Amino acid sequence: MNMLIKRHLLLFFRDKGxxxxxxxxxxxxxxxxxxxxxxxxxxxxxxxxxxASAADIRLVISxxxxxxxxxxxxxxxxxxxxxxxxxxxEEKAKDFFSSPIxxxxxxxxxxxxxxxxxxxxxxxxxxxTVIYLSISxxxxxxxxxxxxxxxxxxxxxxxxxxxxxxLTCFIKSRNAFGSLGSIIGTLIGFLTGVYIPIGxxxxxxxxxVRLFPTSHTASMFRQLLASPVxxxxxxxxxxxxxxxxxxxxxxxxxxxxxxxxxxxxLLLGTSMGCYMTGxxxxxxxxxx
Amino acid sequence: xxxxxxxxxxxxxxxxxxxxxNFTVTKGSLFSFLGTNGAGxxxxxxxxxxxxxxxxxxxxxxxxxxxxxPDAVRNLIGIVFQDSVMDEILTVEENLFVRGSFYGxxxxxxxxxxxxxxxxxxANGFSKQRYGTLSGGQRRRADIARALxxxxxxxxxxxxxxxxxxxxxxxxxxxxxxxxxxxxxxxxLTTHYMEEAAESDEIVVIHKGEIRAQGTPEELKxxxxxxxxxxxxxxxxxxxxxxxxxxxxxxxxxxxxxQIAHVEIISGTLDDVFLNLTxxxxxxxxx
Numbered sequence: 001m002n003m004l005i006k007r008h009l010l011l012f013f014r015d016k017g018x019x020x021x022x023x024x025x026x027x028x029x030x031x032x033x034x035x036x037x038x039x040x041x042x043x044x045x046x047x048x049x050x051x052a053s054a055a056d057i058r059l060v061i062s063x064x065x066x067x068x069x070x071x072x073x074x075x076x077x078x079x080x081x082x083x084x085x086x087x088x089x090e091e092k093a094k095d096f097f098s099s100p101i102x103x104x105x106x107x108x109x110x111x112x113x114x115x116x117x118x119x120x121x122x123x124x125x126x127x128x129t130v131i132y133l134s135i136s137x138x139x140x141x142x143x144x145x146x147x148x149x150x151x152x153x154x155x156x157x158x159x160x161x162x163x164x165x166x167l168t169c170f171i172k173s174r175n176a177f178g179s180l181g182s183i184i185g186t187l188i189g190f191l192t193g194v195y196i197p198i199g200x201x202x203x204x205x206x207x208x209v210r211l212f213p214t215s216h217t218a219s220m221f222r223q224l225l226a227s228p229v230x231x232x233x234x235x236x237x238x239x240x241x242x243x244x245x246x247x248x249x250x251x252x253x254x255x256x257x258x259x260x261x262x263x264x265x266l267l268l269g270t271s272m273g274c275y276m277t278g279x280x281x282x283x284x285x286x287x288x
Numbered sequence: 289x290x291x292x293x294x295x296x297x298x299x300x301x302x303x304x305x306x307x308x309x310n311f312t313v314t315k316g317s318l319f320s321f322l323g324t325n326g327a328g329x330x331x332x333x334x335x336x337x338x339x340x341x342x343x344x345x346x347x348x349x350x351x352x353x354x355x356x357x358p359d360a361v362r363n364l365i366g367i368v369f370q371d372s373v374m375d376e377i378l379t380v381e382e383n384l385f386v387r388g389s390f391y392g393x394x395x396x397x398x399x400x401x402x403x404x405x406x407x408x409x410x411a412n413g414f415s416k417q418r419y420g421t422l423s424g425g426q427r428r429r430a431d432i433a434r435a436l437x438x439x440x441x442x443x444x445x446x447x448x449x450x451x452x453x454x455x456x457x458x459x460x461x462x463x464x465x466x467x468x469x470x471x472x473x474x475x476x477l478t479t480h481y482m483e484e485a486a487e488s489d490e491i492v493v494i495h496k497g498e499i500r501a502q503g504t505p506e507e508l509k510x511x512x513x514x515x516x517x518x519x520x521x522x523x524x525x526x527x528x529x530x531x532x533x534x535x536x537x538x539x540x541x542x543x544x545x546x547q548i549a550h551v552e553i554i555s556g557t558l559d560d561v562f563l564n565l566t567x568x569x570x571x572x573x574x575x
Contacts, residue, residue, distance in 0.1 A: 003389035007375065007382075014377045095373035095434075098337045099390035100359040 001109050004101075008084050008113035022080030022117075025185040026073045026125060029194055033065045041065070041197060045243065052233040059138050060233070063226030064247050066129040068194030070122055070153070071218035074160035075188050077121035079181055081114025081161070082168045086177045107282055111165055111275070118157040126153055129225065138229060145224050148260075152224065156217035159267040162274035163213065169281040192218045192248075199246030210251045213270040216263035222249040223260060290315040290442060290474050291336065296345035298331050305331040307497040308345060313490070315441075318468050318475045320488040324566050328497040329478050330446070336476075337367055337444060350441055363391065366435030367444040372427055373434075376420030380411060380430045383419055384437055391438035405433040409463060425456035432463065442474040443467065450480060457481075482558035491558075493565050500565045505558060512564050513556030517541075520550040 012018060041061045045052070088096065088110075096106060126149065134140045141149060171177045189195040193209045201209065209215050227249055231240060244250045251258045258266075291313035298306040306328045313319045323329040334340035336347055338358040346353060352360040374383045384402045393401050406415045409429045414422055419430060428448060435443055445464065449457040461484060467473040477488065485491055485505065492502040501508055510533070517529040517537045521544075531537055537553055 003386050007378065007386045010378060010382070011375060092373055094339060094367075094369055095387070096390070098339055098362060098365070098367055099387070100362040100392070101390040 001105050001112075004106070004109035005113045005116070008081075008109060009116060011084065012081065012113075012117050018080065018083075019121075022077050022121060023073065023125075025076040025188055026069055028185075029065070029069045029072055029189055032189075032195065033069075037065060037195070038062070041247075044197070044199075044246065048239060048243070049233055049235045052235070055137055056229060056233055059133065059136065060226050060230045062136060063133055063138070063229060064197075064222055064249075065194065066132065067221035067225045068189075068192055068218045068248075070125045070129055070221055071156060071192050071214050072188050072194060073122035073125040074118055074153075074156040074217060075164065075214055076185060078114050078118035078157065078161040078164040079167075079184060080121075081117035082110070082164045083177065083181075084113070085110045085168050086171060086174050089172075090174055103283075107279065111161065114164070115157060115161045118161050119153070122157060123153060126221075133225060141224065145228075149221070149224050152217065152220040155264060155267045155271075156214065156220075159213050159217065159270045159274075162271040162278070166274040166278040166281075169278045188214070191215065194218065197246055198248040198251070209248065210253065213267055215248060215251070216258070216266050219248055219250060219258065220260055220263050222247065289313065291347070291349050291476070293332075293336070293347045294345055296332070296335060296347055297343045298328075298335060298340065299343045304497055306335070309494065309497075309499050311492050311499060311502060313442075313474065313476060315474055316468070316472050317489040318465075318487065319477065320485040320491045321476065321478045321494065322485055322491060322562060323478075323494040327494045327566075329494055332494065333444060333446060333476075333478065337365055338362055363438060364441045365444060366438070366440035366442070368428075368431045368435045368446065368448050370446045370450065372419070372431065374419045374427075374430060377418055379418050380415045380422070380433070381406070383430070384415075384434060387434050388437045393438065401437055401439075405436045408436060408467075409433040423456075424452050425459060428452065428456070428460050429463070432460075436467075440473075442476060444476045446478050447480060448477070449484065482562060486558050493562065495566050501561075508561045509556050509558065513560035515556055516554040518552040518554065519544060519548055521547040522549045523547070524549075 038058070038061050041064065042054075042057050045057050045060065046054075049057070130141060130149070167180065168177070171180060190205075191209060191212045192215045193201070198206050198209050198215075226247070227244075230243065230249075235243070245252055289312040291311075293309060293311050295308045295310060296306055297304070297308050309328075309332065321329060321332070331340065335342050336349065336354060338354050338361055341355060346355075348354070349361045350364045352364070354361050374380075375386075378386070381402060384405065385398060388398045388401050406412055409432050411426070411429045411433050414426050414430075419427065422430060432443075432448075443464075448464070449460055452460060464475060464477075465487070468475050477484070479485055487505075489504065490502065491505060491508055493500045493508075501512060503511070514530045514532050515534055515537075517531050517540060519527045519529075519540075521527065529537075529540055531540075534553060534555060541548070541551065
């Protein structure tokens with residue numbers, strides 16, 4: 001299996017175009033952020049906390065958007081990683097299935113390699129984010145937060161990978177997969193509340209964002225990267241709570257407010273559910 | 289017998305791709321499987337190589353049933369597919385390492401196996417090159433190396449020389465012949481080139497899912513095609529006779545001894561056999 005995983009990884013990373021396009025959704029978010037998202041979101045706070053400095057507000061906004069970006073990266077990089085299943089099914093099925101390699105080994109090799117791709121690519125996005133926030137005036141995360149960041153990254157990739165795996169089980173052709181990729185690339189920024197803060201979305205859409213697992217990855221990152229600065233702005237507690245809901249730092253289900261532990265469990269549950277369903281679907285579809 | 293096929297059938301609903309065929313392949317032989325496109329050739333090979341489940345009938349390779357014991361069969365067979373199945377952006381060597389691992393080869397054993405097949409197919413010169421940058425002939429060598437990585441008993445070659453230039457075709461062909469003669473490898477070949485089939489020990493012609501003929505190239509020529517006798521007379525007239533064997537020309541020549549200016553005998557080829565067997569049946573069905 002090691003040899004197979006190495007193959008999948010080599011095929012991904014040797015194709016520079018592939019690597020670039022896997023990060024396209026992320027690059028688009030960052031472009032939008034530079035062009036207008038930052039100003040749009042800053043306006044929402046500036047009026048509320050008049051005595052906060054513009055630089056600090058900017059830092060909060062950067063933390064919020066970049067957290068979302070890393071969450072988006074977990075999905076788009078895992079989706080790119082999964083492309084290998086589709087390509088191989090079209091081109092290499094004869095070669096692989098006429099050899100005695102167990103189907104399960106083959107399946108696991110795809111899931112693991114796309115997880116590794118997801119971890120490396122969104123890990124790069126996270127490192128860039130942490131460095132950017134530090135040099136633009138923020139504090140470098142504490143050791144505890146650093147460990148929690150890596151934990152969140154791992155969990156985010158695990159769940160994003162499981163969801164992309166499940167989706168891949170339903171797709172047969174490369175064309176269909178390409179279309180799916182464009183749709184996800186477009187939607188993912190909205191689904192995780194990155195393009196538009198959840199507080200500005202109509203109620204129905206906000207519910208989708210709240211239920212979408214990757215939003216919880218984003219929420220966990222926001223708690224680690226944006227909350228420390230936001231909490232220090234000197235705003236009243238009620239306002240901070242409101243801003244938490246508005247920017248998707250935490251989510252509200254009726255009277256329940258999500259926290260780090262809740263999101264962790266939700267992501268773990270998603271991963272288990274998607275992997276199990278995906279594997280049983282794949283098992284049914286062996287020969288013919 | 290290394291391969292035994294008994295009443296093998298493959299149907300897709302009402303469409304019968306293979307209609308109960310029987311044949312055997314002797315160990316160490318060069319076996320050619322001929323047929324036009326859509327004759328059932330690929331379907332049969334797919335069943336033998338465990339890629340397709342037969343509707344009924346049995347096929348065994350080395351005593352193992354393709355349906356009941358597919359993994360044992362898979363360890364015995366090496367396949368060179370019509371189209372390339374290696375990874376373009378990996379080197380030949382990398383490709384071989386990955387494929388070798390499919391057969392449980394690991395560490396030093398895997399390394400030796402890769403080295404061995406590279407030497408065997410004379411692929412040393414380009415083994416560190418990416419597969420996608422290779423010429424047609426080099427690709428074919430690499431494909432054969434991949435098929436041999438687990439030292440199979442039988443090598444399936446599905447139109448291995450299609451699309452290659454004559455010189456390269458000859459090189460690839462020499463390599464295949466050597467594998468059979470020197471290594472005692474059994475070769476199962478499909479080809480469109482009759483001169484390649486002519487060198488085989490046994491030929492089976494399949495048409496519309498049924499076996500039309502089988503035997504050695506000589507037997508098939510004897511049975512399914514005629515020779516042509518062309519005579520040009522002293523007056524410049526040309527006469528053409530169909531004769532079933534070359535010696536049949538003698539009485540005709542005897543009779544015309546006085547008028548002959550020029551004589552030519554054209555013996556039947558496997559092409560004729562093939563055309564007679566496939567087109568002949570086509571016409572038969574049309575009536």
